[in-house]
Amino acid sequence: MSLQVIFQIVLLFFVLVTIHEWGHYYFAKRAGILVREFAIGFGPKLFSFKRGETRYTLRLLPVGGFVRMAGEDPEIVHIQPGQTIALRLSDDQVTHIYLDQLDQRSDVVIGTVEKIDLEHELKVRLEAGGEAETFSIHPQAMMVTKGKETQIAPWNRQFGSKTVGQRALSIFAGPFMNFILAFVLFVTVMFLAGVPTNVKIEKVEPNSPASQAGIQAGDIIKTVNGTEIQTSTSKLTDLIGGSQDKKMDWTVIRGGKETPIQVTPAKNAEGRIMVGIGLTSDKRGTGVGEALSGGWENMKLATTQILLGFKMLVMGQFSMDDLGGPVRMVEVTSEHASAGLPQYTFWAAVLSLYLGIFNLLPIPALDGSRLVFLGFEAVRGRPVDPNRESLVHFIGFAALMLLMIAVTYNDIIRLVRGES
Structure with missing residues (x-):
């Protein structure tokens, strides 16, 4: 190959x-709808990059692909009341929610979740230092855990x-x-x-009925038993298939002149009724x-x-x-x-x-x-x-x-x- x-x-x-x-x-x-991933193939990732909200991946098994839409799979880790998290804010909105390695985060607010809604209200109430405060969450905020960022999906993006x-x-x-x-x-x-314009003989098998009848490569088949062949190879094969051991009257065009030929189809070793020719056609451009x-x-x-x-x-x-x-x-x-x-x-x-x-x-x-x-x-x-x-x-x-x-x-x- x-x-x-x-x-x-x-x-x-x-x-x-x-x-x-x-x-x-x-x-x-x-x-x-938030499209999380556009994947070609299944299984382990071979290559991936992210553009906008979507990650594009090429995977190992070439047996299909998938588009992963938000809300189809429970891929987001749920945050429960009582859980300690860290928030990064920009313009008074939460842009990142960190679920682990909190002591390594800088410029964040760390606290215990009292209430959180990532789908409808887009708010989180956090208790930190004995005081509770409510923060607005950006609709494209990222949840970060184990080094992986996952964009939240508000209900209207699911x-x-x-x-x-x-x-x-x-x-x-x-x-x-x-x-x-x-x-x-x-x-x-x-x-x-x-577009084919005729049915033409491309080759003639040696010692075949066509060879014995004098059919030559380059002959254009005009009629068979009085039937116009035009461009229909299926019409020709049907006529041959119904004429085992029967003489057929062919008219071919050779050198611009019509030539009558008689040929008798025979059954070959495979049981097929044939005359022993290969077919092609002259063609013109297609409109x-x-x-x-x-x-x-x-x-x-x-x-x-x-x-x-x-x-x-x-x-x-x-x-x-x-x-x-x-x-x-x-x-x-x-x-x-x-x-x-x-x-x-x-x-x-x-x-x-x-x-x-x-x-x-x-x-x-x-x-x-x-x-x-x-x-x-x-x-x-x-x-x-x-x-x-x-x-x-x-x-x-x-x-x-x-x-x-x-x-x-x-x-x-x-x-x-x-x-x-």
Whole structure:
């Protein structure tokens, strides 16, 4: 595998995951939700930096990503009455709340908490030196413990404070961005590949029915049994497949002249009915209208095939070898990357579409499941118990990870055995 192919594989997965998570991030920010982390990958951090309120991280396992919004996880350490803390103030507002190493802090107020509200009132009442004083807390104040700073999240910055519509949009935006990217890539493929103007013979297998009939590379197929072929290779293969051991009347254009040829398809060693030719086509540039309509048609066709695959999965019409994990994905992506830019772009479009559709399935831990819970909330008029919802998503995530391990193991065994 060349360095270029490796780069194309890494670039593809990075773009697909980033555009998905950016959809979540952008609409969460527009709704006023505090986004704590924008992560590509799972597991230990490889690289991270903070810009504004959000930390951007690259993690070890390249199996997805996540946007961590305030209020989704109980990641903030709670401060209890009676606890000793230190406050740093600026312009009469608390900007930092220190929970440890208090004797090492300078220019701070140290005292015992009598009352604190970090979500609604944004105030803390502290008893220090026998006197109690109330301090206002800045809405972007930092809690500091064990050398780690965590920005507080007032209620109006938390995920749960937003309307059902705002939350649903921030969740749906991830898959939606994958759909947008898929369409753009399908349209790009139309520009890269061009529009076929005919069906032409690229090669003729030696000692094949086509060779015996006198068909030559470079021949343009005009009609078969009186049927205009135009640019439809599928029409040609259907006619061949239904004509085993039957003479077919072909008209080809050779050197600008129409030439009649009779060819008799035969079954090969694999049981396929063939004449022994490879096909290509002459192409012209693609117009904008053609690219848009062709890209849309390809997207609809790919969507149908993906949904059919999910249907077979649900009905149990599959074997373990039909599933693929990261290893199989890298293997297939390498093949498409090596086949040229149009094929690589087409595969990227299919993967982006697949990622969008898969994430909308009502499987716990996926975006589709979260949308289902929001639907329940909209109907009931109140949210589902957050602890129960978190448990469902945790179980779903664990199940997906176990499945990922299983299919990855199967991929490795298949590679060791030399199976394709």
